[in-house]
Amino acid sequence: MQRFKIDDVAKETGLTKRTIRYYEEIGLIKPPERSEKGTRLYTKEDVEQLKKVIAAREVLGFSLQELHHFLTLKKAIESHHFEYRNAVDQDEKKQELQNIASILRKQIDMLEQKMKKMLELKNELEQLEQRVQTILQEEERRG
Amino acid sequence: MQRFKIDDVAKETGLTKRTIRYYEEIGLIKPPERSEKGTRLYTKEDVEQLKKVIAAREVLGFSLQELHHFLTLKKAIESHHFEYRNAVDQDEKKQELQNIASILRKQIDMLEQKMKKMLELKNELEQLEQRVQTILQEEERRG
DNA sequence: TATAACATTAACGTTAACGTTAGATTTAGT
DNA sequence: ACTAAATCTAACGTTAACGTTAATGTTATA
Secondary structure, three states, rough: HHHHOOOHHHHHHHHOOOOOOOOHOOOOOOEEEEEEOEEEEEEEHHHHHHHHHHHHHHHHOOHHHHHHHHHHHHHHHHHHHOOOOOOOHHHHHHHHHHHHHHHHHHHHHHHHHHHHHHHHHHHHHHHHHHHHHHHHHHHHHOO | OOOHHHHHHHHOOOOHHHHHHHHHHHOOOOOOOOOOOOOOOHHHHHHHHHHHHHHHHHHHHOOOHHHHHHHHHHHHHHOOOOOOOOOOHHHHHHHHHHHHHHHHHHHHHHHHHHHHHHHHHHHHHHHHHHHHHHHHHHHHHHO
């Protein structure tokens, strides 16, 4: 399979090489493969993962910590097999699952709040736009 | 009319006094009235303005610079009388208005992008929530 | 009227999220 | 095989958005 070096990834994603290494450093992306001599070699999936992170950061305005938190949560759900041997394990798992469920609900509610506020702002901007357009048209008529 | 001192405003908004002064310092909120001896005295409207800023910052994840940019834009539209004396003035005004219109459009498009991405993330979270709920229910049945 | 609980400015400290530079290897092109 | 270009780690620099502290003055209340 094809591997990309960090400069290619940088150009593809628009991030700097420093930023990519930094994201790896803080655990936001998984450390990629290395060549024998230590050069980072990224797969296509690595790049996709990185692009997701960028979208979440840029578009959603999440902090890197929030992103890390979310990614950890997702992995916890996806990787856990939820097997157990005895009653104690079962109880622990249940607690954990309910905890995760609670966090998820909060995040979803937060997103809904954000979207609501965003819609309000959008409406406000559109009203402003309308006003500007009206003024321009009036000038056109008079001009 | 009633005036509030900075500590009241801090308690009302949840910001620290330092933050409120800082927002004034960088021009994000207008400097409030002062008592003869220099104590800041805020009106109800000042507090409302501040709350709007908080919402935009917290909920929309805008940087203070972006907020400043937006507020400046809004003021430019609202305060401008769009009067002119001669053809040169008229041309300048028109340029300015078209510039503002262009910026507004970009911001609106950006908001739409953000909302779209946000919806995708919300769906993703809801799927995860569903999975967790399913697992919990299966345990309930077995348990 | 004293004193505790506020207010002010000024300045230095802190954390996140990188940028920049340095010095040493590695890889790629001729 | 040599040189230019790219990679690595390590470490210090920078900016935004405040926190903290200090030194000083003001307001409220017992």
